Amino acid sequence: MSSVAGLTRATLAKDLRLEWRSKDAINSMLFFSLLVVVIFSFSFDPTAEESRRIAGGLVWVAFLFAAVVALNQTWAREMRNQVLDAYRVSPAPPNALFLAKVIGNFIFVTVLQALMTPLFVVFYNLRALGPAYQLPIVAALGTWALVVNGTFFAAMSLRTRSREIMLPLLLFPISIPALLAMVEATGAILTGEFSARFWIVLLAAYDVVFTIASLFLFGLVLQAE
Amino acid sequence: MSAAVIVTDLVKQFGRFAALRGVSAEFAAGRLYAILGDNGAGKTTLLRALAGLTPLTRGSISMLGTTDLRSVCGQLGYMAHPSLLYDEMSGMENLRYFARLYEISDRGQNNEDRCADVIRAVKLDSSLTRPVGQYSQGMRQRMSLARALLNDPKILLLDEPFSNVDIRSAGEMVTLLTGLRDAGKTIFVVTHQAALLEGAADEFIWMEAGQIVSRTSDLAAMTETK
Numbered sequence: 001m002s003s004v005a006g007l008t009r010a011t012l013a014k015d016l017r018l019e020w021r022s023k024d025a026i027n028s029m030l031f032f033s034l035l036v037v038v039i040f041s042f043s044f045d046p047t048a049e050e051s052r053r054i055a056g057g058l059v060w061v062a063f064l065f066a067a068v069v070a071l072n073q074t075w076a077r078e079m080r081n082q083v084l085d086a087y088r089v090s091p092a093p094p095n096a097l098f099l100a101k102v103i104g105n106f107i108f109v110t111v112l113q114a115l116m117t118p119l120f121v122v123f124y125n126l127r128a129l130g131p132a133y134q135l136p137i138v139a140a141l142g143t144w145a146l147v148v149n150g151t152f153f154a155a156m157s158l159r160t161r162s163r164e165i166m167l168p169l170l171l172f173p174i175s176i177p178a179l180l181a182m183v184e185a186t187g188a189i190l191t192g193e194f195s196a197r198f199w200i201v202l203l204a205a206y207d208v209v210f211t212i213a214s215l216f217l218f219g220l221v222l223q224a225e
Numbered sequence: 226m227s228a229a230v231i232v233t234d235l236v237k238q239f240g241r242f243a244a245l246r247g248v249s250a251e252f253a254a255g256r257l258y259a260i261l262g263d264n265g266a267g268k269t270t271l272l273r274a275l276a277g278l279t280p281l282t283r284g285s286i287s288m289l290g291t292t293d294l295r296s297v298c299g300q301l302g303y304m305a306h307p308s309l310l311y312d313e314m315s316g317m318e319n320l321r322y323f324a325r326l327y328e329i330s331d332r333g334q335n336n337e338d339r340c341a342d343v344i345r346a347v348k349l350d351s352s353l354t355r356p357v358g359q360y361s362q363g364m365r366q367r368m369s370l371a372r373a374l375l376n377d378p379k380i381l382l383l384d385e386p387f388s389n390v391d392i393r394s395a396g397e398m399v400t401l402l403t404g405l406r407d408a409g410k411t412i413f414v415v416t417h418q419a420a421l422l423e424g425a426a427d428e429f430i431w432m433e434a435g436q437i438v439s440r441t442s443d444l445a446a447m448t449e450t451k
Contacts, residue, residue: 081310223280
């Protein structure tokens with residue numbers, strides 16, 4: 001167990017260092033999200049009440065699409081010079097690599113959310129009428145749901161010819177329950193019209209199930225040719 | 226001499242193409258094998274199969290007395306044609322990361338010392354701070370060899386280690402490999418530059434169409450018939 005934790009830390013540190021030097025993922029995600037915010041704000045001019053109703057969907061769709069950019073980058077880096085083979089021939093456990101990638105992507109998407117949320121608030125004149133303390137919980141659970149599935153399916157589509165297309169094709173359908181829970185929970189908190197509790201519990205259950213399933217299956221994905 | 230590696234009836238199909246067609250052979254411990262053959266003969270596929278990177282269609286591999294390759298991967302060093310290094314990190318940073326994967330420090334040796342040792346062994350400078358992406362091809366090749374040596378493996382699998390390396394550096398690499406062989410390592414070298422290993426390799430293995438067609442210690446005799 002300590003070996004998995006230590007190797008996860010080492011791989012995460014390596015990934016953060018590589019991203020700090022190249023800024024490939026964070027720049028692409030930021031640019032993409034910024035475009036979504038600006039284009040939608042010019043496309044229609046909703047009142048604050050309407051904004052609160054649609055913001056949940058808008059915010060999460062923007063983050064979902066932006067996350068796909070990071071998820072593709074995360075494995076593309078391992079394919080350059082076939083570095084992934086160096087990991088595959090080593091005695092290091094596959095789960096350490098998977099966990100490091102998931103945590104790394106979680107950090108990248110969280111940084112993106114921290115930078116983009118103030119812009120969403122300003123452009124869409126948002127204010128939570130429900131319990132605002134639940135928003136960070138929904139954000140954390142929702143982001144984890146996106147990155148845990150995304151990291152797994154990005155690894156699965158790694159050796160396919162058109163992996164940029166394959167990832168959304170695999171990821172989006174399986175993320176529908178999580179996306180629904182994120183949108184409904186966010187909408188509930190912003191409008192204050194109903195409780196978000198059910199959706200938060202659903203999101204937490206989704207995270208647990210998919211994290212365990214991904215950890216269980218990742219070894220097979222890594223060793224596949 | 227005991228066999229370090231035994232391969233039995235190895236078959237590897239890529240769709241309808243058979244890269245390996247029933248390869249069976251025994252390889253003794255502490256010897257240096259040069260694997261030769263034309264492009265597409267199955268040399269790299271054989272090496273990847275030995276490294277456990279290519280699932281076989283049929284056949285089995287026994288390495289260091291076990292068929293569970295995962296259990297002996299810590300005693301294997303693998304150098305591929307690509308560098309298997311992160312271009313954005315320096316050589317030392319790369320090696321530090323891979324040393325963690327092999328948990329070198331748990332074997333009683335300091336990570337930093339071991340990384341510096343292997344960098345010195347391949348005649349590079351451990352104080353180089355520029356990223357590997359800015360290295361010359363030859364330097365990258367030597368750093369790649371350093372990565373393969375990091376865990377002090379009992380079996381070394383090297384795919385084209387001399388490509389893009391100047392004659393002097395290639396000679397130094399051969400000297401290093403013979404030293405490792407003399408220290409008891411079993412070494413497999415896939416190469417198109419067989420002449421570099423003349424007098425160093427214990428055996429030359431010629432592959433053709435996914436099969437081993439001849440094995441000899443006399444390179445001149447082999448080249449005469451090919």
